[in-house]
Amino acid sequence: MAVMRTVSILGATGSVGTSTLDLIDRNRDAFEVVALTAHSDVKGLADAARRTRARFAAIGDAALGAALAEALAGTGIETGAGEGALIEAAARDADWTMAAIVGCAGLKPVMAALKRGATVALANKESLVSAGDLMTLAARTHGATLLPVDSEHNAIFQCLDRDRLDKVRRIILTASGGPFRTWSPAEMAGVTPERAVKHPNWSMGAKISIDSATMMNKGLELIEAHHLFPVGHERIDILVHPQSVIHSMVEYVDGSTLAQLGTPDMRTPIAHALAWPQRMAAPAERLDLARIGSLSFEAPDPVRFPALALARAAVEAGGARPAILNAANEQAVAAFLGRRIAFLDIAAIVAKVLDSYDPSSPTSLDEVFAIDAEARRLATAMMEEKAA
Ligand code: NAD
Ligand code: MG
Secondary structure (H helix, E strand, C coil): CCCCEEEEEECCCCHHHHHHHHHHHCCCCCEEEEEEEECCCHHHHHHHHHHHCCCEEEECCHHHHHHHHHHCCCCCCEEEECHHHHHHHHHCCCCEEEECCCCHHHHHHHHHHHHCCCEEEECCHHHHHHHHHHHHHHHHHHCCEEEECCHHHHHHHHHCCHHHHHHEEEEEEEECCCCCCCCCHHHHHCCCHHHHCCCCCCCCCHHHHHHHHHCHHHHHHHHHHHHHCCCCHHHEEEEECCCCCEEEEEEECCCCEEEEECCCCCHHHHHHHHHCCCCCCCCCCCCCHHHHCCCCCECCCCCCCCHHHHHHHHHHHCCCHHHHHHHHHHHHHHHHHCCCCCCCHHHHHHHHHHHHCCCCCCCCHHHHHHHHHHHHHHHHHHHHHHHC
16 A cells, blocks of 8 residues: 555454454554554564554553563553453544454453544444444544445455445345254253364354354354444344355345445455455455355244344343443453353243343443343353352
């Protein structure tokens, strides 16, 4: 690219964060790194900060501040620790900010970036699910730009005529179906976290991999799409496409359906967002359709994947429902990864929390966090009760 772009990466040590760094490493002359953050991986963060000559590195776990400062001593790279440092990293001026923290933990930093009118490449779908109305309002108020990084939403962004949303008949969100697409509930009942994180097509962080296995990931993506592309949630359909070649589609009133295709490599949508509105090369494997031979499609199964209906109901009702869905799910997924509950309990816990808690719509970020905390407390109490 012709012009040097300054960039920050929130969640630099994760799956999306390291893919973003890989693209930056291959294009050193085009990017200057302002800030990098991580939760607890001091070494990963310090290595990335040294390599990219970042100006500022922030570690989320406040207890690791001294270790980070020591790891970067003598480099001239500023360091910070704790939630305030993550927010500062997001608030520092950069042309482009990658939001790749996992979970609602990314919400305050992403809001800090939006409030400075930044261009934000959004991977952190949980923040948008929990606080979509407040986030999109902040983006509009401060003139910020949200660029979708999630492969489906990036595909829709590429196919969507944003000036003619009224001519969109449907958005078709494709889903791989995850590792248990063809499994019976009895087979799913006993799966281990090791088995569930093995996605057939994508290599991703643990939390999103479990979400793909329950298909809650597609439910969260439905809510994400509803906020990013205001065509009406009833016009967003989910279609299972096991090969993950078509990353999503947009159908127009004239019968035209546009799709974006590619191999399953996050560096393609990240590169799209990183260079936007230009294009840049990405090292993803090229799509060889003759070798793939055929693509298949099927309707999602709402019985084996109850998370889909929970998310659909949450987006229909709006208000606090998506934040409750997300918080209960984050808590249940963490418990499954910690071997405290079984795989099928995840969606069951989310359903139970949604049944027992119905606060009014949040009107501030503080209210979103209060709802998030209460939904987590309820989920934890239910899981402990079940275990007792
Ligand atoms: P990951 O677990 O690999 O990385 C998460 C990053 O967030 C790490 O840098 C970690 O240090 C940081 N982090 C974790 N908890 C934190 C906390 N409490 N406070 C501050 N930082 C914290 O996750 P990932 O797979 O890279 O996913 C990141 C986000 O992108 C998620 O919201 C996910 O749904 C979304 N996403 C990921 C992919 C993918 O291919 N991995 C695809 C689409 C969307
Ligand atoms: Mg996705």
